[in-house]
Amino acid sequence: MELNLNKLVVGLSRALDFMEIDFLGVVSNHSKRVAYIALQTAIVHGMGHKELFDLATLAILHDNGMGKAFQLARDSKAPSQVGPEEHTMNKYDKGPGHCVAGEENVKGFPFLTVPKEVLRYHHENYDGSGFFHVKGEQIPCMAQLIRLADMVELHADLRNIDFAGKHELGVFLAKQDGTTLSPEIVADFWAAASYPAFWLDLKDEFVELALSRLVPRFSTNIRWQDLRKVTRIFSRIIDSKSRFTLLHSQELAERTGRMGAFYGLDDEHIAELQIAADLHDIGKLAVCNDILEKPGKLGPEEIDVIQRHTYYTRISLQSVTGFENITEWAANHHEKLDGSGYPYKKKAADLDFNARLLACLDVYQALTEERPYRGALSHAKAMEILGELVVQGKIDSGIVQDIDQVFGVSNPSNNAKHS
Ligand SMILES: [Fe+2]
Ligand SMILES: [Fe+2]
Ligand SMILES: [Fe+2]
Numbered sequence: 001m002e003l004n005l006n007k008l009v010v011g012l013s014r015a016l017d018f019m020e021i022d023f024l025g026v027v028s029n030h031s032k033r034v035a036y037i038a039l040q041t042a043i044v045h046g047m048g049h050k051e052l053f054d055l056a057t058l059a060i061l062h063d064n065g066m067g068k069a070f071q072l073a074r075d076s077k078a079p080s081q082v083g084p085e086e087h088t089m090n091k092y093d094k095g096p097g098h099c100v101a102g103e104e105n106v107k108g109f110p111f112l113t114v115p116k117e118v119l120r121y122h123h124e125n126y127d128g129s130g131f132f133h134v135k136g137e138q139i140p141c142m143a144q145l146i147r148l149a150d151m152v153e154l155h156a157d158l159r160n161i162d163f164a165g166k167h168e169l170g171v172f173l174a175k176q177d178g179t180t181l182s183p184e185i186v187a188d189f190w191a192a193a194s195y196p197a198f199w200l201d202l203k204d205e206f207v208e209l210a211l212s213r214l215v216p217r218f219s220t221n222i223r224w225q226d227l228r229k230v231t232r233i234f235s236r237i238i239d240s241k242s243r244f245t246l247l248h249s250q251e252l253a254e255r256t257g258r259m260g261a262f263y264g265l266d267d268e269h270i271a272e273l274q275i276a277a278d279l280h281d282i283g284k285l286a287v288c289n290d291i292l293e294k295p296g297k298l299g300p301e302e303i304d305v306i307q308r309h310t311y312y313t314r315i316s317l318q319s320v321t322g323f324e325n326i327t328e329w330a331a332n333h334h335e336k337l338d339g340s341g342y343p344y345k346k347k348a349a350d351l352d353f354n355a356r357l358l359a360c361l362d363v364y365q366a367l368t369e370e371r372p373y374r375g376a377l378s379h380a381k382a383m384e385i386l387g388e389l390v391v392q393g394k395i396d397s398g399i400v401q402d403i404d405q406v407f408g409v410s411n412p413s414n415n416a417k418h419s
């Protein structure tokens, strides 16, 4: 299928901005603004089209490692050291862990050029005083551009910056010149920012459109199987948000593949379904871990928050041309046949076979995983619960029977875990 990579990257940036809101408490659109500033500065710097495209992707993904770094930091502590304030404390930890984790996550991304260690070094200081003590022009140019853009974005309120704000930003950047940032990159930034439109483009209401205009156009004829190289990366980012979902989307995609094979679907259809599985919980990036990992029943206010995640999934995916089916299948995974699901309370007639399949498998996957308030359930116990949901008219009975056949004990290819 013909995929506009530009739209895919911008669409996924919405999801990354959801994560920034939770982890950093920064204003929405952070990654879009960072990408916009880095790109405008890079254009003045003389960067070529393909590199600009890769820079856009990397700038949008610059802090994608925060979820994993947060988990690693917490897991390295003894349980007695982990208090309720832990999440808040680590929200603001932007240490080297997120650089390493971010670099690791984007390995395998089908970049157009060969950018090296851009995310690993996106917090390096020009004078060598950063996390990894890489210095001057040894810091990859893209990493320098992202560093500048990130500092500008975090320092100034770019939603509505006035003349005094720009002057103050100038004073701030002058102090970074040659220490934190390369003098050449700072000069390129000011050349890019000399246009009034630059600042207007950064407003909340315009930044996504401005970024879409700026990212070089690349369309590619890509098979769904090949696109999974990208969406698998996102499934890892999504899963690493919480230690209770470390393999949730990845295993869901794997099980979706097995069910697709059981139904005799062709490879393209299976891969399309697996992309929906990879991305179905992308909206969870916006939900704070205090709720995702609460050891006990959620209260009505918390349920209200967690139920927003499928809406955010839809918002992240719907603008990508070619993702029409994927958006529906992914965003409907908590809808129920009797209209009791969320977020649209859709009914049986609105939910096709693919959406139903993903919804059933998502419940099965969740039940067979550990949760803060219970251990992983056996296949038999999970089937019992799925059976109750069938009786209540909530999920598809035929698909539930097929799940039993594919993942049950009678199927010799299953491992002991699910017996
Ligand atoms: Fe960062
Ligand atoms: Fe950032
Ligand atoms: Fe979900």
Ligand SMILES: [Fe+2]
Pocket: 248, 280, 281, 362
């Ligand atoms: Fe899920």
